[in-house]
Amino acid sequence: MTTIDHRPLASTGVSTAFGTFGELLQGVLPEDDGNFLVTLPVARWSTAGFELTVGAPDVVVEPAHKKKALRLARMILADSGRPGGGVLRIESTLPEGKGLASSSADLVATARAVANALGEPMPPRRIERYLARIEPTDGVLYPEIVAFHHRSVRLRARLGSLPAMTVVGIDEGGAVDTVAFNAIPKPFTAADRRRYAQLLDRVTHAVARRDLAEVGRVATESARMNQVLRRKRSLEPMIRICEDIGGLGVVIGHSGTSLGILLDTTAPGNAARLAAAAQRCQELVGNVTVYQTLSFH
Numbered sequence: 458m459t460t461i462d463h464r465p466l467a468s469t470g471v472s473t474a475f476g477t478f479g480e481l482l483q484g485v486l487p488e489d490d491g492n493f494l495v496t497l498p499v500a501r502w503s504t505a506g507f508e509l510t511v512g513a514p515d516v517v518v519e520p521a522h523k524k525k526a527l528r529l530a531r532m533i534l535a536d537s538g539r540p541g542g543g544v545l546r547i548e549s550t551l552p553e554g555k556g557l558a559s560s561s562a563d564l565v566a567t568a569r570a571v572a573n574a575l576g577e578p579m580p581p582r583r584i585e586r587y588l589a590r591i592e593p594t595d596g597v598l599y600p601e602i603v604a605f606h607h608r609s610v611r612l613r614a615r616l617g618s619l620p621a622m623t624v625v626g627i628d629e630g631g632a633v634d635t636v637a638f639n640a641i642p643k644p645f646t647a648a649d650r651r652r653y654a655q656l657l658d659r660v661t662h663a664v665a666r667r668d669l670a671e672v673g674r675v676a677t678e679s680a681r682m683n684q685v686l687r688r689k690r691s692l693e694p695m696i697r698i699c700e701d702i703g704g705l706g707v708v709i710g711h712s713g714t715s716l717g718i719l720l721d722t723t724a725p726g727n728a729a730r731l732a733a734a735a736q737r738c739q740e741l742v743g744n745v746t747v748y749q750t751l752s753f754h
Contacts, residue, residue, distance in 0.1 A: 467508060467509060467510045467511065467543075468508075468509050468574045468575075468576070469506065469507065469508045469509070469574055470506070470507050470509070470569070470570040470571060470572065470573025470574030470575070471504070471505070471506045471507075471570055471573065472504075472505055472566050472567075472569030472570040472573060473502045473503065473504045473505075473566050473569075474502065474503050474561070474562040474563075474564075474565035474566040474569070474597050474598065475498050475499065475500070475501065475502050475562060475597055475751060476498075476499055476501045476502065476503070476549075476550075476551040476557045476558045476559060476561075476562045476597065477496050477497050477498055477499060477557060477558040477595055477597060478497050478499045478557060478624045478626060478708055478710070478715065478717050478748050478750070479497060479556045479557070479708050479709045479710035479711060479713060479715055479716075479717070480494040480495055480496060480497060480556075480595075480679070480708070480709075480710070480711050481495040481496070481497045481602070481660055481672060481675060481676045481679065481708060482494065482495040482653075482656055482657060482660050482675055482676065482679040483495070483607075483679060483683065483711040483712075484643075484645065484649070484650075484653035484656070484679065484682060484683075485643050485645050485649070485650050485653060486650055486653055486654050486657070487647065487650040487651060487654060490606055490608070490609050491650060491653075492606060492607060492608045492609075492639075492643070493604055493605065493606050493607070493613055493653075493657070494595065494596070494604070494605055494607050494711070495602065495603070495604050495605075495616065495657070495660055496558075496595060496596045496597065496599075496602055496603050496605060497602070497624075497676075497708060497750060498597065498600075498601075498602065498750060498751040498753075499557075499624065499748045499749065499750050499751060500748065500749045500750070500751055501549075501550045501551045501557065501748065502549070502550060502551070502562065502566075503547060503548070503549040503550075503551060503559065503562035503563045503565075503566045504547070504548045504549070504566060505526070505545065505546070505547050505563070505566035505567045505569070505570040505571075506545070506546045506547075506570055507530065507543055507544070507545050507546075507567070507570040507571045507573075507574045508543045508544045508546075508574070509534075509539075509541060509542075509543040509571075509574040509575065510541055510542060510543045510544075511539075511540060511541040512540070512541055513541050513542035513543055514542055515531075515542040516530045516531050516534065516542045516543055516544070516545055517542075517543075517544055517545070518530070518544075518545045518546075518547065519544065519545070519546045519547070520547070523545075523547050523563060525560060525563070525564060525591055525592060526545060526547055526563045526564055526567040527545065528591060529564055529567050529568060529571075529587055529588075529591060530543075530545050530567055530571050532587055532590070533568065533571045533572065533575070533587065534571065534575075537575050537577060539575060543574070545567060545570070545571070547563055547566070547567065549562065549563060552628075553632065554631070554632025554633050554634070554713065554714070555628055555632065555633075555710055555713045555714050555715045556633065556709070556710015556711065556712055556713015556714060556715045557710060557713065557715060558595040558597050560592065560594075560635060561588075561594045561595035561597050562595075562597050564584075564587075564588055564591065564594065565584060565588075565597055565598045568583075568584045568587060568588075569584075581598045581599060581612070584598050585598070585610045585611055585612070586610075588610045589609065589610035589611075592635060592636050593607045593608050593610070593635060593636065593639040594607055594610045595607060596612065599612065599615065600753050601615055601616065601617055601618050601753045602615075602616045602617060602618060602619065602664055603615050603616060604616060604657060604661070607639070608639060614661070616660070616661055616664040616665070617664045617665060618664075618752050618753040618754070619664055619667055619669065619672065619750065619752065620667055620669065620721070620722070620723060620752060621722040621723065621749060621750055621752050622669065622705070622719050622720060622721060622722055622749075622750040623719075623720040623722050623727070623731060623747060623748070623749060623750075624708065624717035624718070624719060624720075624747070624748040624749075624750065625717060625718045625720065625731065625734040625735055625738055625745060625747055626715055626716065626717035626718075626745070626746045626747070626748055627691060627695070627715070627716050627717070627738050627741065627742045627744055627745060627746075628714050628715055628742070628744055628746070629689060629690065629691055629714045629715075629716070629742065630714060631714055632714065633687070633710075633712055633713050633714060635712050638686075638687065638712040639712065641686065643686065644685055644686070645682075645685075649682065652682070653682075656675050656678060656679060659671060659674075659675050660672060660675040663675065669705050669719075669721050670705060672705065672706070672719070673704070673705030673706025673707075673719050674706055675706070676705075676706045676707060676708040676709075676719065677696060677699075677706040677707050679709075679711070680692055680696075680707050680708065680709040680711075680716070683709065683711045686711070687711060687712065687713075689709055689716055691716055691741060691742055692707065692709070692716060694741055695707050695716050695718060695738070695741070698718060698734060698737045698738065698741070699718045699719075699734075701733075701737075702718075702730045702733045702734050702737070703726075703730055704718045704719060704720050704730065704734060705718075705719040705720060705721060706718075706719050707719070717748065718734050718738070720734065722749070731747070735747065
């Protein structure tokens with residue numbers, strides 16, 4: 458008796474993942490596996506579309522340099538036990554190598570798109586297990602601000618959401634390889650690690666209270682502490698601009714080249730502060746990009 462396979466010869470899955478503007482906080486805690494970060498989601502996305510074709514010999518990716526996403530798609534297909542391959546297409550509004558979680562967003566969007574094409578669930582913990590086999594990863598698979606162990610790729614805590622903020626961002630140029638950066642030994646002392654624990658406690662309570670001023674203060678202190686790892690020549694000038702215009706604080710891509718001034722989007726006079734910040738930042742480095750943070754319900 459012949460068994461007829463009624464599965465479709467092709468199916469398509471599409472998904473997205475947001476990026477971040479650097480991190481509100483990143484450092485090392487006193488405990489084992491102490492490397493952590495706190496995310497700052499922004500309204501920039503990676504979109505992945507995967508066309509699964511039964512009988513195709515392999516997966517190809519467009520654009521061709523998205524090798525990590527290609528590896529992930531192959532891993533998921535191998536684990537599914539489904540024969541075939543297909544085409545993975547990625548589009549992103551996140552610049553690469555700048556500390557905006559572009560690679561993490563690509564990978565999370567890819568995992569979800571491939572799973573959608575397969576008709577399989579892809580919960581966050583499953584994504585974490587895959588990504589841990591590829592590279593240190595940001596916490597963009599969770600729709601809120603989270604504390605995340607990026608080296609071991611696991612959630613530490615869900616912190617919640619904040620009111621909308623504007624980020625007046627600059628780029629110091631060049632690009633940073635996240636894997637290479639995370640291989641650098643962290644020169645933080647025991648006192649530094651205790652300080653990071655205090656900052657994590659402060660930002661956790663600040664998010665719970667929706668206290669943007671305190672969030673900005675923590676971000677600025679984290680940026681300064683990161684200077685021993687990845688020095689930003691524009692940091693102190695950016696902090697002075699922030700103070701002059703009445704901004705909340707300065708946030709950076711700890712493993713990237715981006716810096717930004719945080720502004721309360723709904724505060725009286727925000728339009729004037731935004732214009733002043735953009736003009737001063739343009740004079741400082743010659744480039745300005747404005748981002749909006751994401752709020753979640």
